[in-house]
Amino acid sequence: MTPFGARLRVLREKRGTTLAELATALQVSPAYLSALEHGKRGRPSAGLVHQVNEFFGLIWDDAEEMARLARLSRPRVTLDTSGLSPDATEFANRLALRIRTLKPDTIARLSAALEDKP
Template sequence: MTPFARRVRELRQAQGVSQKDMATALGVTPAYLSALEHGRRSPPNWAMVQKIIGYFNVIWDEADDLQRLAELSHPRVVVDTAGLPERATAIANLLARNIADLDEKELTRLYETLSAILNDRRREEP
């Protein structure tokens, strides 16, 4: 399941709405919505995210959060390290070979570490 899928499912269940009813309201098939909620589909495009935001009547930060989660939720990621340093290729391959074996605690630690490094880097940029 992707972060976006988890959040959409949480919103739908909190409002007591079935996948079928939500799919009808959004103009998609229940099969599409099910695949989206299970992380078996690429994240929806901007227009579909906006429909979902409107459907749940979320505003401001929550709407921004849904859009951000959609951008972070592609279930089949390809990392192109061509032309990057050797270490980048090694890291990408190490993660690809081992990600399925990491537990939730390890994934959280890895995510938080990488996020902190990238956030520090953004703050240092002019």
């Protein structure tokens, strides 16, 4: 599941909206929305994010959060480490190999480290 898909599901369930109802309102297929929620489709377009924001009445910070989550919702990420240090390349490769086995607290710590400002 992607960050955008998880938030979309929460919003939908909170409102009591089915996939079919939301799909009709957004003029997409229920299968597409299901795939989006489960991380089987790439990140949504800016237009779809805007439609979701309008459907749920999200404004300001909440709407910006949906856009941010959409940007971070590519389920198949490619890292280009060309021109970076050998340590950066090694880190990227080790992360790719181990990401499926990392515990949630380890992911939280790594994520927090990425938030540090230099």
